[in-house]
Amino acid sequence: MQDLLFYFFAVLTLIFGFLVVVNPFTRSPVTSAMFLVLSIISMSGLFVMLHAFFLAAIQILVYSGAVIVLFLFVIMLMDLKEEARSTFQGIRLTFSLLLAGLFATVLIGVVLTSGLGAEPVVLTLEGSTAVLGERLFNAYIIPFEILSVLLLVGMVGVVLLSKKNLN
Amino acid sequence: MVGLEHYLVVSILLFSIGALGVMLRRNLLVIYMGLEMMLNAANLALVAFSRFNDNINGQILVFFIITVAAAEVAVGLALIVALYRRRRTTDVRELTDLKL
Incomplete structure (x- = not known):
């Protein structure tokens, strides 16, 4: 199941x-x-x-x-006007598919040959709110506070950026 | 039995699809969506590693990534709006000011 x-x-x-x-x-x-x-x-x-x-x-x-x-x-x-239909053609499509395919093939090959999931492990980890909150507000309290400052900075930046004239 | 490598393969495929979107599409907004998908793929890999290595720190990192990504999306979209006000387009083919 x-x-x-x-x-x-x-x-x-x-x-x-x-x-x-x-x-x-x-x-x-x-x-x-x-x-x-x-x-x-x-x-x-x-x-x-x-x-x-x-x-x-x-x-x-x-x-x-x-x-x-x-x-x-x-x-x-x-x-927005609609993107033209013909944008998917030519050398760009070939190279994009080649590049993405190569990336995926190499990484999947590495994952499958590395034996990562070989040994059976006992899965006990639960990502519940209590566990995460306990960890966040003890060990990671400083990054948490810095994150709130970052959100404030982002908000002020967005307000400034969306003003009509940036003077 | 579904193991770590199954989740990693899904994550890699999702990352490749996102990268394909960034390379193929010409609309700045859709390129940005591709970037978000790549970020999500990394999150999935982190959560899978966290679960299968019995280490909660991976999930904490994903929590931070999601928060920073939300701030990043807000700033990025504000930049796109500012760009659209100036140039009346979101097509990357017409944004060639840095070309020699």
């Missing part, structure tokens, strides 16, 4: 990810953003399979909630 669920979520993640890039229905970025939402939600299913429950929730809240809404706002802010 668990294995079946893994393959289900993995295939969904990859198919929707592929549809973000290829997008055979329209060339509109809105459809790409919607497929990205589906890919991210399937991926949080993979996180649940890995018992990272808190991260699965955060993934849905932050990515498919906040980030995609930002994307959609920006897309609707500008009226």
